Amino acid sequence: MASLFSSLLLSLCLLSSPFLSNANAKSKLGFTADLIHRDSPKSPFFNPTETPSQRLRNSINRSVNRAFHFTEDTSANSPQVEITSNGGEYLMNVSLGTPPFPIMAIADTGSDLLWTQCKPCDDCYTQDDPLFDPKASSTYKDVSCSSSQCNALEDHASCSVDDTTCSYSMSYGDHSYTRGNIAADTLTLGSTNNRPVQIKNVLIGCGHNNSGTFNEKGSGIIGLGGGAASLITQLGDSIDGKFSYCLVPLTSETDRTSKLNFGTNAEVSGTGVVSTPLISKSPETFYYLTLESISVGSKKIPFPVSESGTTEGNIIIDSGTTLTLLPAEFYSELEDAVASAITAERKEDPKKVLSLCYSATEDLKVPIITMHFDGADVKLDSSNSFVQISQELVCFAFSGSPSLAIYGNLSQMNFLVGYDTVSKKVSFKPTDCAKM
Ligand SMILES: *[C@@H]1O[C@H](CO)[C@@H](O)[C@H](O)[C@H]1NC(C)=O
Ligand SMILES: *[C@@H]1O[C@H](CO)[C@@H](O)[C@H](O)[C@H]1NC(C)=O
Ligand SMILES: *[C@@H]1O[C@H](CO)[C@@H](O)[C@H](O)[C@H]1NC(C)=O
Ligand SMILES: *[C@@H]1O[C@H](CO)[C@@H](O)[C@H](O)[C@H]1NC(C)=O
Numbered sequence: 001m002a003s004l005f006s007s008l009l010l011s012l013c014l015l016s017s018p019f020l021s022n023a024n025a026k027s028k029l030g031f032t033a034d035l036i037h038r039d040s041p042k043s044p045f046f047n048p049t050e051t052p053s054q055r056l057r058n059s060i061n062r063s064v065n066r067a068f069h070f071t072e073d074t075s076a077n078s079p080q081v082e083i084t085s086n087g088g089e090y091l092m093n094v095s096l097g098t099p100p101f102p103i104m105a106i107a108d109t110g111s112d113l114l115w116t117q118c119k120p121c122d123d124c125y126t127q128d129d130p131l132f133d134p135k136a137s138s139t140y141k142d143v144s145c146s147s148s149q150c151n152a153l154e155d156h157a158s159c160s161v162d163d164t165t166c167s168y169s170m171s172y173g174d175h176s177y178t179r180g181n182i183a184a185d186t187l188t189l190g191s192t193n194n195r196p197v198q199i200k201n202v203l204i205g206c207g208h209n210n211s212g213t214f215n216e217k218g219s220g221i222i223g224l225g226g227g228a229a230s231l232i233t234q235l236g237d238s239i240d241g242k243f244s245y246c247l248v249p250l251t252s253e254t255d256r257t258s259k260l261n262f263g264t265n266a267e268v269s270g271t272g273v274v275s276t277p278l279i280s281k282s283p284e285t286f287y288y289l290t291l292e293s294i295s296v297g298s299k300k301i302p303f304p305v306s307e308s309g310t311t312e313g314n315i316i317i318d319s320g321t322t323l324t325l326l327p328a329e330f331y332s333e334l335e336d337a338v339a340s341a342i343t344a345e346r347k348e349d350p351k352k353v354l355s356l357c358y359s360a361t362e363d364l365k366v367p368i369i370t371m372h373f374d375g376a377d378v379k380l381d382s383s384n385s386f387v388q389i390s391q392e393l394v395c396f397a398f399s400g401s402p403s404l405a406i407y408g409n410l411s412q413m414n415f416l417v418g419y420d421t422v423s424k425k426v427s428f429k430p431t432d433c434a435k436m
């Protein structure tokens with residue numbers, strides 16, 4: 001591992017997190033990392049005994065669980081963000097410190113902090129790979145609790161009683177948690193063009209007390225949310241606030257990795273691109289869009305206006321949720337419209353997870369579904385709107401939401417999805433992601 005890394009490091013790029021220095025902020029970067037799907041044979045989570053339809057069932061289950069944790073507690077003074085650790089489905093291979101120490105962590109657009117299990121461990125979950133040892137990294141620095149970096153963690157950070165280091169505590173929706181201290185160190189991101197990118201002074205969580213549903217194959221989480229502590233925000237100017245991904249449909253015969261692009265590599269341009277504003281709303285972690293209506297064929301169904309009289313920022317876009325989830329009444333209107341446009345006989349999902357299903361052997365003629373985001377009409381392919389959940393059944397890949405409306409990843413497959421956190425917009429371009 002080490003030798004592979006040192007040879008790749010021969011031609012690396014250097015930049016610095018804006019938290020500690022703006023020295024390199026002028027140099028614009030473009031790089032691309034592999035997103036290793038947990039169900040891909042390259043992933044340590046891969047379970048070869050599962051069939052593709054079992055994997056899909058499991059992912060729908062995880063996705064519904066995740067939605068339950070995306071709740072906003074509006075009664076509290078500061079909104080409580082609950083995220084779930086089993087929601088992140090893509091792993092990213094990165095390295096921390098000097099010399100670079102490899103960690104395989106879950107990439108998650110639903111949270112901000114990048115953390116890993118650190119030595120010494122007060123209480124860690126079992127991890128197959130060795131733990132990161134701050135003492136072995138010459139570039140590791142503790143962050144003080146009076147610093148702006150510590151403030152970036154807001155409610156999650158505090159000053160330890162006995163010293164001045166910045167402590168953090170992060171709880172996830174499923175009662176998993178990580179506690180430790182905030183530090184800064186060099187992060188090396190493997191790049192698909194074999195030129196790893198090194199970023200100095202990245203804010204990280206060094207977790208000394210971590211517990212919950214974390215898997216022994218993973219050593220932490222990489223938060224790609226919109227909050228101040230997120231890697232995206234930390235890369236800031238150097239990537240012009242841009243990242244994009246293209247999710248390859250998961251089928252039995254492909255193990256193609258999806259790509260996560262940063263900076264100049266994350267431009268989404270050319271024919272067919274549509275863009276919609278990113279709405280700033282609390283919590284900053286989530287990426288909010290405005291969905292005005294959905295068309296089924298020529299029938300347009302408006303998104304219900306909220307109590308505050310607006311539709312602005314009514315849906316979050318998330319790479320880690322499978323289904324597209326909508327408010328219950330809206331979903332049921334949509335389902336009625338889709339059902340009445342299809343002549344085939346409805347079948348029941350024996351597991352009762354999805355409600356509009358048909359026989360998989362039927363030559364299903366599905367209506368064209370168009371998502372009308374503010375300024376961006378996104379026309380879904382039938383493979384975005386319907387999903388085969390077993391040998392027998394094909395079902396509508398939308399559902400009623402227990403909490404927030406979420407634009408899920410089945411709807412995003414085979415689109416290049418670009419986030420521009422500076423110009424505040426999200427762009428979609430129909431793309432064959434396996435060919436990227
Ligand atoms: C992750 O990086 C390590 C260290 O470079 C390498 O040995 C390993 O094969 C990589 N894993 C994947 C799935 O790319
Ligand atoms: C998914 O969840 C449902 C209901 O909670 C359960 O009946 C079903 O067995 C689960 N499916 C899988 C594949 O775990
Ligand atoms: C979508 O997210 C789910 C749940 O997080 C995951 O299991 C699934 O494989 C993802 N699908 C795609 C196409 O990325
Ligand atoms: C780890 O954190 C948990 C939850 O706050 C706490 O109960 C436990 O005492 C901590 N363990 C150690 C060794 O500090």
